[in-house]
Amino acid sequence: xxxxxxxxxxxxxxxxxxxxxxxxxxxxxxxxxxxxxxxxxxxxxxxxxxxxxxxxxxxxxxxxxxxxxxxxxxxxxxxxxxxxxxxxxxxxxxxxxxxxxxxxxxxxxxxxxxxxxxxxxxxxxxxxxxxxxxxxxxxxxxxxxxxxxxxxxxxxxxxxxxxxxxxxxxxxxxxxxxxxxxxxxxxxxxxxxxxxxxxxxxxxxxxxxxxxxxxxxxxxxxxxxxxxxxx
Numbered sequence: 203x204x205x206x207x208x209x210x211x212x213x214x215x216x217x218x219x220x221x222x223x224x225x226x227x228x229x230x231x232x233x234x235x236x237x238x239x240x241x242x243x244x245x246x247x248x249x250x251x252x253x254x255x256x257x258x259x260x261x262x263x264x265x266x267x268x269x270x271x272x273x274x275x276x277x278x279x280x281x282x283x284x285x286x287x288x289x290x291x292x293x294x295x296x297x298x299x300x301x302x303x304x305x306x307x308x309x310x311x312x313x314x315x316x317x318x319x320x321x322x323x324x325x326x327x328x329x330x331x332x333x334x335x336x337x338x339x340x341x342x343x344x345x346x347x348x349x350x351x352x353x354x355x356x357x358x359x360x361x362x363x364x365x366x367x368x369x370x371x372x373x374x375x376x377x378x379x380x381x382x383x384x385x386x387x388x389x390x391x392x393x394x395x396x397x398x399x400x401x402x403x404x405x406x407x408x409x410x411x412x413x414x415x416x417x418x419x420x421x422x423x424x425x426x427x428x429x430x431x432x433x
Contacts, residue, residue: 204229209255216379221426234267240274249284252291259303284370292373299348308359310339322354337376378422385411
């Protein structure tokens with residue numbers, strides 16, 4: 203079973219969820235912002251996916267579920283359950299492992315060129331992936347690497363973009379799971395301004411994703427297939 207932890211309704215598993223459904227996996231989605239409880243039994247979880255959200259990991263007073271989610275992630279790692287974090291999910295993994303999460307030197311929204319490190323080029327999750335690729339970003343925070351983690355992907359302005367801890371825990375600052383419909387929904391939800399600048403920014407973001415989605419979805423599926431081999 204694939205377990206998805208959702209921090210906000212509009213940030214779901216997207217293309218990753220579709221991939222595992224097509225491969226015949228059952229799944230369970232926990233809507234944390236809606237008060238749904240975390241599972242107590244971890245034995246049937248083949249992979250736990252920690253999804254994104256606009257909140258920050260240090261906003262536990264405002265989003266109380268973040269506290270229990272962080273503790274749950276600690277338990278998953280201690281029980282050797284494979285974990286895959288996306289954006290906020292990666293930041294929550296970093297926090298659960300004792301690393302610092304803080305404001306990024308730059309806000310990154312849209313495609314950015316990210317580069318595989320030497321460790322990343324050897325990592326099985328990136329088998330068949332070019333050293334430089336365009337990855338989709340939407341974040342304002344970043345994180346230090348947890349103790350013992352290896353940096354796999356790095357950016358020119360926000361360095362820490364993907365890491366592996368042990369052999370079963372991966373965190374991605376970028377959003378591998380997004381589809382065009384998701385980008386449209388996020389742009390409508392998160393760009394709240396009504397001025398021409400915001401409208402132009404939304405239009406440019408959606409247009410750019412639409413033009414690049416075929417190549418990006420192939421990149422995502424390559425990583426998903428490698429992830430499947432790992433679990």
